[in-house]
Amino acid sequence: MLKNGVLKMKNEEQIKKDIETTFGELVKVHIKRRHRIKVDAPKNMTLPILAYLKQRGFHQFTLLTCVDWIKKGMFELVYNLYSLDYNVHVLVSTHINRENESMPTAINIYEMAFDYEREIHEMFGVEFEGHPRLGEFLLEDWKGMPPMRKDFDTRAYVEEKFNVKDLTKELFTRKEQPYRGPGSNG
Amino acid sequence: MKLFNFSQSRSLWMMHFCTGCGAMEMPPTMTSRFDMERFGIIPMATPRQSDLLLITGYLTIKTLKRVVRAYEQMPTPRYVLGFGSCTINGGMYWDSYNVIKKLELYIPVDIYINGCMPRPEAIIDAFLKLREMIAKGEANAWKKYIENYEWYKKNQSEVFDVEKWSIKNEK
Amino acid sequence: MSILYFFLYLLLVTVIGLLYMGVARKVTAHIQNRYGPPIYQPILDVLKLFGKRHTVTHGVMHSLGPVIAYTGIASTLLFLPLGNHTPLLHFKGDLFVVLYLLVVGPLGMALGAGESSNPNATIAMARALSLMLGYEIIFFMATLPVFYHYHTASIYKVIQAQGVFPHWGAIIFPISFLAALFALQGMMGEKPFEIAIAPHEIASGPMVEYGGKYLGLLQLWHAVGIIVETGLLVDIFFGPQNIIWFFIGTFIVFYVVILVNAVMPRFRIEQAVRFYWGIPLLLAILGILQVYIWR
Amino acid sequence: MAMFLLLLIIGLTGLLAFILGPIKVLRNIISLIGAIGGLLYFVFKIRPGQAYALNIKIYNVHFGTGMSALSIFFGIILLGLFLIFLIASFHEDNDGAYYMFSFFSLLGALGVLFAKDLISFFFFFETMSLFSFLIVLKGNGETSHRSAFKYVMWSAFGAYAFLLGTFLKVNYTHSVMITDISYLGGNIKLWILILLLTPFMVKTALMPFHLWAPGAYTDSKDTYTVFLSGGLSKIGVFGYFIALFNVFSQIAVLYPWLLKVFAYIGAITASLAGIYAFMQDDAKKLLAYSSISQLGYVAVGFGVYSHFSVVAALFHALGHAVFESLLFLVVAGVYYRTKTHDLRKMGGLIKKMPLSFIGLLFGIIATSGIPPTIGFPSKWLLYEAIILKNDLFLVSLVFFASITAFLYSYKLIHSIFLGKLHKEHEHIKEAPFGYGFGIVVLLIPLFVLGTNPGIVVKPIDYIVRFYLKPDLAYNLTNMTTPLGHVNFPAIGITMTLLFTLSFIIYLIFGKSYRAAQEDNYTATEWIDKDFGLHYGGEFYGFMRKAFGKPLTWSFEKILNACLKVVSFLGEIARGFYMGDARVYLFYIILFFAIIVYIMGGKL
């Protein structure tokens, strides 16, 4: 429902105000757009916020992703929550540094986080304390470096693993074509 | 021997290892539009009963182990049909750390069908081609697997630990 | 002489059985609006299977399973008078001998499948045997009135007694004939009751670990089985006077079974057993009552 | 005096076995000599018809004994089975008392066969159940005392009913001998017959009286179950014959409906016990129910009461003795090696115990009555007899029961021998000599009598001919009845012929390699060596849904109800004895007053 030209975001403001009142300036909250709130929280405040949001009404733990800011040497963990009654997504994101910093597990708040944390551990190498089964998840007998990290060179790995000599030369005789939009690959 | 070759060519029992996107092409070929059964090809449930193995799409290392196991469980003479470009050279996953690039390094393949998922006509065409090869007695890729067994095993051992993932019965 | 005569018979019946299977696949294909394989396709399949070089076995019993299965069904064929002349001249086929010999086939396959220790095979055998609990009793109760009406337990005499058209068992006892048809569907293991060989659920049931020549033997077993089971029904309810009528009869009955098979989905095992104790049992009991009242 | 001598031999060997208890070897030899001696003595010395007067003249009860052809028939079965049981039992570690009890239970059983009058019949019948009770009590397993208790209660119930029947008979006919009572007026003779029949129905575990059987068969020592189920249940069959032919010969004329009810009870027992059998997960309990189901057929045979239905019943009793004890023997051998009865824990033993496998294979073929074996002729005769009596529903019920035989026998052989070998059974060997010997010995009659039943039908027909008009034409190999004709060896020969044919087909085409256990189609998923592939337990689990409620009914509930009533009465009676002296004094004075009041009238 439009209110003088600006979509009325009653729920979002209400939630924003609540978070600010409870957590004060420890946590930065800003509404990105309708139905979407971003919360930047320091590492030690993430789990309390998750717990608070859960009892606030955000029952669905949609996703846990990890972004590898290799330049800043940081991993950004983003917890996506969603509440059906308010129809609002909350993205709680926190930064931990890349080299062997561990993150407390969120299993006891949201069980759904179980597999997401395993996947992130396998793909990025993030340690989650208190997680019962971190070990091998998707990749069987994977010995190398967690593959999703920016510093993992796939091409070199492929040449070494599948002993394909010059990967790019052999597979592509033609030079790279500039992309000319859909339906124009000729 | 000629009678067996003829009967083998006319009745190929297919085991369909549906990995990757090739699986979508099989239903039209089986059902009324293209009906492969008229060539005597029926989908079979287990490797023991089938003689034709369809690899329809890219094979990650994980699925390669299972494919090798299925292939070894099939009674000889057995034939392999590689669908799509992913089996030829890894297709669009050419630089993926997980997908194997050349199928014939690991199991002998009789016929490749190129195309990023060939249409049923191409599949039927491949089947007919395979029929003639069998009838003429040329399709003996399976013999290659038995003769240079170590070579195949060496290739496989590069990709995964063969010792752990192999059936230990006297061959 | 009769031994040679019998082997010829067995060969003939096996080939005809395979042709029946070919017809079945052709008919189902046409129902599904596609051409379907040539009629002689099963013969090719069997030849291909026997042509296989390296097949795998899980032990003595596993390899003997198909052998016993084929023996069982072949000996049942021996005791079943096809039309008015019987392969073994001096012995005129008896209902109970045939019914009990019919079990040797599945028992042999069950032993073989069990040896392979593949859970799919054992689940399949459990289902096949429990299904037998369903259809076997119905088939027996359906055929009882005819035998009781003609005061004999020998199939041969029943055929003789049926003679001309109006005396057919099916005409006198239509209700039990209907029940027998239900039972036949289960006995043949066709679609609504294809629970034992359900390819999608338990990977073709007992034949999971059978390849090559074993599967060939099992195909032969299935082929002869078709002729024997339909033949049993035809003998009892139609009493064909000569062998041509016998095969025509079996073909018609088989055709009906195939039509049902092509169209019907598959039962779950407890549904199937409970189904058999519903309408077919009622029909069978009505058939028996009819004998009591009518006599 | 020959019979008395026989009983003496057996009794003495029993005592000697007990005295020599600790010295294992000596005890075994003595008991072996006793058993073989008894068997040989029985076979050669005892002739039908001779009356061996034991004549213990106690007041007016004459303890006469006599031999009828039927008792020889059953005597040979009993002594033969006892020998097999004995040889197998040497492998088990059981003490002197065990052997003494088993010898005495044999003594009781033989005594029953020889008894001519009802009191000595009861005497030996009671000895038999007393000593088998003591053996079941010594059995292994923690529930053996519960089942022993049930066993003694049920056999006592049967015995007391028999006693009541006897005394009613003596009261009306003034003679204790087993003489005909069909001339008595009124339906007192019906009551006498029913009372006399109860102990035999209990012994052959017909449906309402079968509650003790599964417990007793499972919990007694494995080898003794061979004798208990194979041998002692035959006494029940012998009792049927005595009750239905000697004591009440005109029953077909006077109470035909009773025979029909008896036949239907037998049929229901056969099918229900069959259904319970294939639901069990314990090998011995499964076999116990299968034994009850097989004995159900015998009851049907007697219920139909035509000449060759009784011949079928007796033939089936012999068959049951052969293949049931074969099955129990094999299970005992397996228990000896794997120390378990639970079907879930066994599997894949064919590789380790081939002889037991063959024994069990032919055992189950006989149990399900497939032609070349002993199980088929009796079943065939039974069906013909019932159809001749034009009772079509009964024949379908019996046929249904015989199908359940397929189910539980396949479950037995599959869960024990086929499937995947468990890790702990890796190094077990074949069952020891005792069991092996028994299996081989039992296999011989299984085939010989299966292909030419004439051998046994002749003596049985000789027995039954005396009471019922014979209408079964038979010679050594084939049988013809008014309905049909079967040539048994023909079936056997054709099957072997065809087996060779298909075996040749099997040999011609290509070689086959032996695959390792885990090289199995598991949708290509990887399984390692000790992955549990064996589908032993809950084999017909889904059937529970198919049958649903009827499976839950059990006679146990009815029994517990009347137990509650009796114990309620007990409570009241106990109440009387509570209280202290004052209350008792009050009782006396009250009693005195009442008596005087009653008697006052006459003062």
Added chain:
Amino acid sequence: MVSPILVIALTLFLAFSIPLLHMLSKKLPPFVPPLATLINLWILITNIKHVGEGAMLITTAGLKPPIAINLAIDKFSLLFAILIQVIGFLLSIYYLSQERKDMRFYMLFLLNILGASGIVMTGDLFNSFVFLEILEISSFGLVASGKDKKALEGGFKYMMIGAIGSSLYLLGIIVLYLSTGTLNMAHIAKLMPSIPDSVKLFSSILFLIGIGVEVELFPLNAWAPDAYQGAMDEISTQLSSIISKTGIYLAARIFLTIYGGLYATNIIFYLAITTFIVAELAALMQKNVKRMLAYSSVGQMGLLMLILSVFAKRGDVFVLTTAILLALNHAFGKGLLFLSLGSLTGNTRNYDIEDLKGAGRANPVLGFLFATGVLSIIGMPIFFGFWSKISLLISIMKANLMYLLALLLLVFLVELYYYANVIVNLFKGEGKKYRIGVIPVSVMLLFALSLIVFGLWPHPVFKIAQNAAASLMERSMYISSILGGM
């Protein structure tokens, strides 16, 4: 021919000599009872020949009946006397193996034997009352000698009801004395027709209650379970074997010889049935094995009385022989049970079924003994009990009381239920092992052997029982031989 009067005199003298011997040395008293019973036994055995057709009259101080006190011994009473002495002797040997502080116990025991043999042998009514008193007082003492709460309570109850019973018994004697003027049983039996009907009836009621207490009929037997349970095991053996048997003798003598089986008998018939049923049902729910055995012996007594009343109704010699067989079987069987129960629980006096679990397996010999006792009481074939049960059923069948037969069989089933329960618990699980002396085991073995031997070869017992029953049956023979042409 040693006159049986010596039996009574000797036991009396020895009983009272015990305190003197005690003064001499502590160890002497235990040897007196076996000596006494042995001598009695010897005397009685020598007299067997002399008991001719009817009863043998022994006069004291030369006076003829009906004035003086005299003993009337016929085969029936001789049999009971020998039974009492035999069991007394065995029990006294049993006591040897246990050291007792106060020697008074042996005195009580001898008095008890005295009372019992006195009742059995006396021909005079009042004399029987005197011996009955001695018997009851000594048994109160014996029961109470258990010295724990249960024993005292049992003894007290027994004494209270025993006293009431014997006083009514005395009243009955007085009524008879008034109406006939004499105390001698045979004489009263002779004069019976002349007594008016109402007096006979009233006196028979009095006797019924008096003896009823002793013989544990239904309403009067409330004391029995507590007394049996409270007493020590040997004493309850004595109770069940000796004292109750004398009660049976007294009942037989009075109701059959004096009253000739009329009047009170059909009351006894119904009372006995109720006793049997109530006792067996009460035993069903018992958790304490000792009390269960008590109920079962009360039930057996009911059965005995039932047989006597059946004899009174349609008597023939066979019914009486069954009565004697039952009495013997009960005496030996029940005695064996109580003794073996004692040593099975290692004299710890807790007889709960749970504690007995597996005791039979732990000490096999005792288990065997207990099992023989139970199996014999139940009536299993190898044992003597079988013949008594079969003859019981035959005698009831002869009196063609068919419904009673069916009822009895049902109640036998109930009896089997709780006995089998005990046996099954006894032989299952792990029990404690107790050390038992050689003497008790040998005594029990004697009991057990007698049961098995008579079970296998019952002929001699039948003959003894048969002529004892014959002598009881001829009432006139008894009277004429005693009075001798008065």
